[in-house]
Amino acid sequence: MTVDFIFDGLNQLFPAVAGNDFFLIIAMLLPVAALLGFITIYGFGVIYSEIKVSSFIQDKTGPMGQGPGLHAGKWGLLQPVADGIKLFIKEDIIPASADKPLFILAPFLIFIGALTAFIAVPFGEKIIIVDMNIGIFYIIGVGSLAVIALILAGWSSNNKWALFGGMRSAAQIISYEIPAGISLVVVIMLASSLNMQEIIAYQEGGLFNWIIFDNPFMPIVFVIFFISALAETNRTPFDLPESESELVAGFVTEYSGTRYAIFFLSEYANMFVISAVAATAFLGGWQSPFENFLNTPAWSVFWMISKTFFLIFVMIWVRWTVPRLRVDQLMHLCWKVFIPIGLFNVFAVAIWIVVIG
């Protein structure tokens, strides 16, 4: 959508050379550059809020400074910047026995997975980089790219902790993709479309038209999707792939400096994508919670971002409340709880649609 918009704009601006491929490349690269800037700024914000929320939950203050340049700025606002600078100027170590090409490839692969998912996230009626017919399917597909990156990271490190972490993450992400997919199937059944904008259009008209309040089964579907999504992003309580107390740091054990920072950033970018999908599929996307209230295109960005950030806050909140699951509990939760209940929900909602809706 935005790509077409920029392409048309460039063609109108320079009619003499209209329609050449160079404009198309610019039209594609501009949104991606904007996206990278957005991810960076969002990364600083979310890392800061993670530090502060965790500190307040544990009755601490978190980083506190008394002025810029000293102790990470007022209220520690510059702490994420300091962390970033520290990570980027650190020595980049590649272990001698590591599989070098794969070791270098893994962080970029995981970042590509996180970045490409962003392009189908709608921020408004026209504000979406590419409006695909299969948007929700595309995000799930691209999100699975993380598995291969994590296995690559674990394998190429040539370290038993890293390999353990990689294998665990593969098992975990592949398992939890099923309940997440089943939950989204219910949403697709209701909206009868895979297109993100059409799913949002289905939820038009205020709070009670949102899919989460569509019928009595939807809150359960939402919870299953959200928890499965949490497991897919490898965050606590599902951080078995990088559990510090067992596996040192899991698949990132051998990574340092910039490469580690990229892993770190992709985790937070994945959080945003997952929360954005949950907000789109269940919480009305960029629509205002009240009909005809602040429902303009500019406010749509605000609503989308605030809904997403609320879900990110819940993720952070869960992280500092719930302890990590054991491996067998993890598999039990997925295969014996989420999948049966998720399948039951698909069945029940199908009957609901036929009989009532």
Place this chain on the structure above:
Amino acid sequence: MIKYFSDIFTAVSTIAGGMFITLTHLVKAKKGIATLQYPEERWPRPERNIGFNSESYNVIRSRLHVDMDDCIGCLKCERACPVDCIKIETAKAPERGEDIKDVKHVGITTNGTRKAMVVTRFDIDMTECCYCNLCTYPCPEECIFMTGGPNGKKHPIDYEFSEPDRSDLIYRFAKPGTKEGMENILNEKSKVEA
């Protein structure tokens, strides 16, 4: 089958309970924070019963202080010290009871005693000091005292002795004079000894 659903119910209810507790901590963050922003905030001074009404006194013996204008160099505190942490060196004053500006020597104490000695060195090693307060009693001019101790005025005390270097904890009270003035006095001393 009943156990399956009761387990799910237990999991959901306990996680909800835990989430509620962490949320209350998050909401009450301003009141409940246990961390002290140390250099800006300090713990209140501990209260202690010293046997009598302590309102006008500080009950903490914080550190030794010497009022050099009143010190007559009698060495009584040095002898009283059980751990030998006080080191005093003196030289004979050229004129009894006269000021020597070069070494900032004041001739007459606040008690009216005319000084016969110039104190060229008065070091207290606070790393060795055992806070027994024994040096303060023999002092005829009451010029050595514990700040914040029973002799001191009530004032906010910095009870944290922290220095980047251990040698900074040796407090040198003797006033640094000019080089020439110091040499003059030391020359007098060596003449007398000769």
